[in-house]
Amino acid sequence: MKPQDLICPKPDGLYCPPGDFYIDPVRPVDRAVITHGHADHARAGHGVVAATPETLAIMAERYGDDFAGRRQPVAYGEAFTHNGVEVGLVPAGHVLGSAQAVIRWKGMTIVVSGDYKRRRDPTCPAFEPVPCDVFVTEATFGLPVFRHPDDRGEVAALLKSVEQFPERAHIVGAYALGKAQRVIRLLREAGWDRTIHVHGAMDRLNRLYGRHGVDLGLLAPATTGTKKDFEGAIIVAPPSALADRWSRRFPDPVDCFASGWMRVRARARQRGVELPLIISDHADWDELTATLDELRPGEVWITHGREEALERWCELQGIPARALRLVGYDEEEGE
Template identity: 70%
Template sequence: MIRPEDLLRPTPAGLYCPPGDFYIDPVRPVARAVVTHGHSDHARSGHGAVLATSQTLAIMAERYGEGFTDLRQALDYGDWTTHSGVEIGMAPAGHVLGSAQAIIRHQGLTMVVSGDYKRRRDPTCAQFEPVPCHVFISEATFGLPVFTHPPDAEEIGRLVQSLGQFPDRAHLVGAYALGKAQRVIRLLREAGWERPIYVHGALERLNRLYEREGIDLGPILPATGLKKDALGGEVAIGPPSAIQDRWARRFADPVTAFASGWMLVKARARQRGVELPLVISDHADWGELTDTFNDLRPEEIWITHGREEGLLRWAEINGMKARALRLVGYDEEDEEAPPDRPD
């Protein structure tokens, strides 16, 4: 069997597969890239060829333009391809629409690159599927025991409750444009909110893409051209930065909310001036991370980015071999827009 470090190794450009001569989620333009999902810290433009799920390719085209790569190849869940003798497969990661774990097989060794993932149900994307492997490469965004995220329905319930308590105030929800915004909308619909939801222009194109992919968001209206003190008792969603700029000033005595796993940290909510913190994350919390390691019981765990120290200690206590790759270039949570093409 080939050694893991001979199949995948960290480089300044990202995880590199020497036998296949491709990178996974490279942080700079390369000749051949396998991309796990559409957030801009993992999916960059300028690669010669990109292999990803069809939904991730559609997201990249929407965000960067049709010329984001010279050659694109769709590989959907359960499908396999071979490049230079290395097998590549995709399995759901549960992070955002189209997100995938990249499965790499060669000479009897199976390595799984999770990208970003979560284990709980998300009405806007396929649910995470554990893939048996020799080496599991995991993120660690919320890799500390303090990060135990409450049920999504409870957090959305707090938003609905606030709407009932303050019927004259607009409720502005900061949510990242790809994945989080659409998830918040769907969770509101599941909670019984049938009224139109108003959105910042940064969300409109990706909302339409989700609709084309079969995700019903219900009645959506643009939060533009409104009179001052508008939308009392209504919900408006925009990028987190928008709830703190001029866009927010047109609304009626707004209740500012922010949907993020980091809202579990009260100091972060105070720093942003968030009145209604909503602990809704698209990343695995501590329990989901450790449950995944227990489910898989791989020979090795590699931790790519985030708070790796806690997980390294947990693995040691539980008799698992783990190492930190310390890759750079990945955000703590999800970015608002690609830097070269604002949403």
Template identity: 45%
Template sequence: MSSQLLSFTDRGIYCADGDFYIDPWRPVARALVTHGHSDHARWGHAQYLCTHQALPVIRHRLGDIRAEGIAYGETRQIGGVEVSFHPAGHVPGSAQIRIARRGEVWVVSGDYKVEADGLSEAFDPVRCHTFISECTFGLPLFRWQPQRLIAEQLAAWWQGNAAEGRTSILAAYGLGKAQRLMRLLPDAGPILTHGAVEETTRILRDQGYALPPTIRVSAGVDAKSHPGALVIAPPSALGTPWARRFGPAAEAFASGWMALRGIRRRRGLGTGFVISDHADWPGLNAAIRATGATRVFVTHGYTTPFRRWLEEQGYDAGIVQTEFGAEESDAAVEADPA
């Protein structure tokens, strides 16, 4: 009897027949990486394989690494298995990873969202027997509004602040969310960026992703030099001396966690925009159905209630314990809607 195609270890999801790990969190000889966020693309592996689109940001973040890119949909034979990468819709370059052996197919989702955002390569369901799915927002209360409505809310907030003489400071994760927000916003004034956001934006722009002009915040760039500006910065910049250079300002955070009023209150934020690069409850269920899988492992989020829900729907469901989640962990540790 053949062994299970993938196994779950203290280093990450492992394929013995190919002798590789998927998004491992401890150093390994060969890592297949779904995308460039720091909780999935970690330093210390001997070899990396990711999509061509994800590779530039991963190199920027990890430095001198031995890494190779692969095209979406390209099949690669690694040991005794066939491997291919497919769009996950999470951030630019993000992928689901398909592993096949003698007719048996598993797919590891990485992080994903099903709504096309106009920037990331759109989610493409992959048929399989076993699906390993993230469930960051795996509770029924998480249901995202259409992106166009969030764009209208963002524009109204920015324009209202400008009319009152305040700078708008919008906190968003530096890879994916920040650039998605730039594309959503109208040409209503200058967009200033924190250095961490600007570096990633420059890399994506150089790759051909269509992004509007931005101005890096440096000496002499402030509210006086750019009145009515929107500033996009990492969440860690809120409330710091760096942010206070903009004088009278309104601060907001763009995240799926803003659906929880308690988090906004504890952060002291009057404004939160509910927009996520992860699938919501309907998105998770639709994505799983589209795979045709009969067995589903869940990870990274509300795993226990989501597993229970899947079992009630007739799936053979399990939980994979991982160390993913750093990109949103500052909010996730507070998230307790129960």
């Protein structure tokens, strides 16, 4: 049996022929396994959706309760069998509820990682390596230039700037699902116990994180109060808000942006970011290669991102690899 007999790429996404289901399909299908709640992986309109309870809650929050014909919650460490194919979910360390799909059939194991990272995240369980015949990986930051620093150091730089410029507001651009809550928790762990002001677009997901046990501390809308009230304040907002009229209501704001792409200074300059914060929810180059070195799978399949460099690294390590070049996954999503 070849791995392609169990999982193969199709225009709608990764398809399992014996199980007759897709993993993170880009269009509505009859049966889908969803790795996490970002919109490029979790779409509405499927017949049956199997995912962690947290991911199902995120999808309901974003798309409404009727986002699928039926929901099939699968907790971490649990598995179910469909048409003789076993499907389990284990943590991916990406965002709340994110999971790797572990597919087993006739003695073969394929792990579809979705998006993942290896470093600690106070808002979700850590990535769990699973021995497998084929490991399906992303390569969003699959170039050696992408080596992300310790996120605690990036948060320390933010707090130092707040201390240096107490008369200014600091607006942190962060994606509404995952990145925003992680930045807030990192600030709390660094000792920032003051109110953090948040854009209205963050409110529902912040509350959802709270319901799932992630304590974000005291939050307040960034729409009340005078300009002077926001002196020395930290505000978390979607990245698009940094260039919006919305940001002009704050006193001489320092535009910050929390993203792995801030490693590329040209991107920071293009966006007009004054304080880049290199905080990523994806694996960097060292995490990608360390994961593959740890797992040593029989094959590596690369879904999207910088496939060529990672494919070449695998070749040099004697690990067969192929780039699937799947379309429909946004490398900016979550970053």
